[in-house]
Amino acid sequence: MADIDRLLDAVPLSPERSTLVDVGAGLGRVVLHAARRPYRQIVGVEISPALFEVAKENRAAYRGELACRDIRLVRADAAAFTFPRGDLVVYLYNPFRAEVLAPMLDRLGADRRRDVALVYHTPLERAAVDAHPAFELIADLGIGLVYLARREVHVPRRIIGRA
Ligand SMILES: C[S@@+](CC[C@H](N)C(=O)[O-])C[C@H]1O[C@@H](n2cnc3c(N)ncnc32)[C@H](O)[C@@H]1O
Incomplete structure (x- = not known):
């Protein structure tokens, strides 16, 4: 759990404004641990029906701290999953290959x-993330990496040139 905390501490986004998506949620370990933080929403996406069922049981049995009240578990292939709108924290524990x-x-x-x-x-x-033009490495903690794809800031045309 210390690993999860160290990695999430290195994310420069406000939890209140972000949705955390654990891609490959397994038994729901990260989903439930991250719920101690005030994320706007937490979504666990898991492809395995068996693991998904256990994750749901773990969620129902969870009696720990809950700073996030909107926790969802979705049984889906991440390749076809539509990510929620708004700022995202996408958590991966080595779920799949580069393909x-x-x-x-x-x-x-x-x-x-x-x-x-x-x-x-x-x-x-x-290597797949390092090579991607949208993602910049912002933290290397040994046990894991944190990247950021920043939003593009648009300056309205009519403001350009004004004093
Ligand atoms: C190493 S486990 C991590 C589990 C959890 N995130 C954790 O840290 O405890 C990776 C998980 O990814 C899931 N997975 C693999 N391919 C997937 C896919 N295409 N879509 C969704 N989940 C996938 C596996 O079933 C497995 O539960």
Whole structure:
């Protein structure tokens, strides 16, 4: 759990304004631990029906601290998952190979109206993220990496040139 905290502490986005998505949520370990933080929403996406059922049981049995009240578990293939709108903290604990990761990064990096932090624990496919033009490495904690795809700031044309 200390690993999760160290990585989330390195994310420069306000939890209150962000949705955390654990891509490959397994038993719901990260979802429930992150719920001690005041994220706007937390979503766990898990492809395995068996793990998804156990994650739901773990969620129902959880009696620990809850600073986030909107916790969702979704059984889905991350490759087809539509990420929620708004600023995102995307948590990956080495869920899949670059063939799945790279198209997901393209989808996340294409929407430049928001900030997307990517927390990558055990980053076996880090080359795919390092090579992606939208994601900048902002922290290397040894156990994992934190990247940021920053929103594009648009300056309205009529303001340019005004004193
Ligand atoms: C190493 S576990 C991490 C579990 C959890 N995030 C944690 O840190 O405890 C990776 C998880 O990713 C899931 N996974 C693999 N491919 C996936 C996909 N395409 N979509 C959603 N989940 C996937 C696996 O079933 C597994 O539960």
